[in-house]
Amino acid sequence: MxxxxxxxxxxxxxxxxxxxxxxxxxxxxxxxxxxxxxxxxxxxxxxxxxxxxxxxxxxxxxxxxxxxxxxxxxxxxxxxxxxxxxxxxxxxxxxxxxxxxxxxxxxxxxxxxxxxxxxxxxxxxxxxxxxxxxxxxxxxxxxxxxxxxxxxxxxxxxxxxxxxxxxxxxxxxxxxxxxxxxxxxxxxxxxxxxxxxxxxxxxxxxxxxxxxxxxxxxxxxxxxxxxxxxxxxxxxxxxxxxxxxxxxxxxxxxxxxxxxxxxxxxxFWLAHATAPRGRLHLDPGAVQAIVVRRKSLLPAGITAVDGSFLAGEPVDLVDAGSGVPVARGLVNYDAVELPVLLGRSTKDLDPDYRREIVHRDDLVLL
CATH class of the missing domain: 3.40.1160.10 (Acetylglutamate kinase-like)
Incomplete structure (x- = not known):
């Protein structure tokens, strides 16, 4: 060695x-x-x-x-x-x-x-x-x-x-x-x-x-x-x-x-060299999709939003049950845009809001 x-x-x-x-x-x-x-x-x-x-x-x-x-x-x-x-x-x-x-x-x-x-x-x-x-x-x-x-x-x-x-x-x-x-x-x-x-x-x-x-x-x-x-x-x-x-x-x-x-x-930069600007709280299904199936984060799985951030900034994805961050990602929306999207299916949203909240290519598990 x-x-x-x-x-x-x-x-x-x-x-x-x-x-x-x-x-x-x-x-x-x-x-x-x-x-x-x-x-x-x-x-x-x-x-x-x-x-x-x-x-x-x-x-x-x-x-x-x-x-x-x-x-x-x-x-x-x-x-x-x-x-x-x-x-x-x-x-x-x-x-x-x-x-x-x-x-x-x-x-x-x-x-x-x-x-x-x-x-x-x-x-x-x-x-x-x-x-x-x-x-x-x-x-x-x-x-x-x-x-x-x-x-x-x-x-x-x-x-x-x-x-x-x-x-x-x-x-x-x-x-x-x-x-x-x-x-x-x-x-x-x-x-x-x-x-x-x-x-x-x-x-x-x-x-x-x-x-x-x-x-x-x-x-x-x-x-x-x-x-x-x-x-x-x-x-x-x-x-x-x-x-x-x-x-x-x-x-x-x-x-x-x-x-x-x-x-x-x-x-590596995202996981260790960034400071999260906010937190997205996820329901159990979203946690499963992120951690196990390595999927992108969609609005349907988000239960709450904390912090003030802009599109493109890092946010922690938090298990709503335990309060523990499970991943970190670059968010595609400003914080002020998210409340009206929470819990909704992408097919029910305006076309301008059908993209992922956090794409799996911009996400790292913690």
Whole structure:
């Protein structure tokens, strides 16, 4: 399985705040240099590397005299505005030791949830790689709202890996692998491989990092691994100090096997890189048609509509009985057009309203 690591030509590496900064805030230069040593070796070997790095907010804490990560948004944005420059400065100086140039790429939620922005982000990253630079990606926390709580960049890293069609995603944290429970407890067992959801049954996944400066935890890393492997990208999860060994193919950390079938890029974007603008509630017959028979959604099966959206925007299709989303699709009507169509057969509608509410080609199961 480690041949997938040593044979990877394009690699996305994600590192968390706790792996780069001190518990009190501020950048740990030795940790940054150690990580760059491992990544620069990959570039020298002719491989392409994209680094997704958290740490802007954490890096800004000490310079601003903040003892802990602030809770209010304005203080987080202020810390990010100070810390991002310090963070990229450390990376630039460290990569310069190897004669390498870095390029800063700051993304917001719109850049990964709006299709046109998604393509623009790809072009920027692709050009940086073509120019032999190392793209360093982070969320644009200085103007961010929801994405500051976006899973400590784990989900962003999975989306970037899919965006650049990476051969491997490496998730670095302060834990050396995925365990069945708290690694500090003697009854916790290390998980060497994950081939599917069954391998995670009964695994207790924590939600917070040990250092207290990040926002992620194993739950966001496992979700990121699910997204990446679903896009056909294998994942290695290990501790940041072990990055060099992991990238050399040594059997450390947890290896997540990729799914054998890679989804169409458009459907992957719809499932993982969009934010639904509304919800369509479906009766049991419509749920059966969507989930089992893979049919288009017609107005007869919709019982209610939530949200304000326009034709062409993503909406979640929800089982009205359980309230659980079963699919996501691009809707063919504005929200204001739907109430008069609900529960009606298409043959009873005006010809202008006989098309599907969501066509099966614009729909992905969740």
């Amino acid at each position: 480690r041949e997938a690591v040593t044979g990877a030509k394009r690699i996305v590496v994600k590192v968390g705040s706790s792996s780069l900064t001190t518990a009190a805030g501020g950048i740990d230069g030795e940790r940054v240099s150690s990580l760059v040593d491992a990544l620069a070796k990959l570039v020298d070997d002719g491989r392409e590397v994209v680094l997704v790095s958290s740490g802007a907010i954490a890096a800004g804490l000490a310079p601003l005299g903040l003892r802990r990560r602030p809770r209010d948004l304005a203080a987080q944005q202020a810390a990010a505005s100070v810390g991002q420059g310090l963070l990229i400065g450390h990376y630039a100086a460290s990569f310069a030791r190897f004669g390498r140039t870095v390029g800063q790429v700051l993304l917001t939620a719109d850049d990964v949830t709006r299709r046109a922005h998604y393509r623009n982000a790809y072009r920027t990253l692709r050009k940086l790689l073509d120019l032999r630079a190392v793209p360093i990606v982070n969320e644009n926390d200085t103007v961010a709202t929801d994405e500051i709580r976006f899973g400590d960049n784990d989900r962003l890293a999975a989306l970037v890996a899919a965006l650049v069609e990476a051969d491997l995603l490496v998730l670095l944290s302060d834990v050396d692998a995925l365990y069945t429970g708290d690694p500090a407890k003697p009854d916790s067992r290390r998980i060497d491989e994950v081939r599917g959801g069954d391998d995670l049954a009964g695994v207790a996944i924590g939600k917070t990092g040990r250092a207290g400066v990040g926002t992620g935890g194993m739950v966001t890393k496992v979700e990121a691994a699910r997204i990446a492997t679903g896009a056909g990208i294998p994942v290695v999860l290990t501790a940041a100090p072990l990055a060099g060994a992991a990238l050399a193919g040594e059997p450390i950390g947890t290896f997540f096997h990729r799914e054998p079938r890679k989804p169409a890029a458009r459907l």
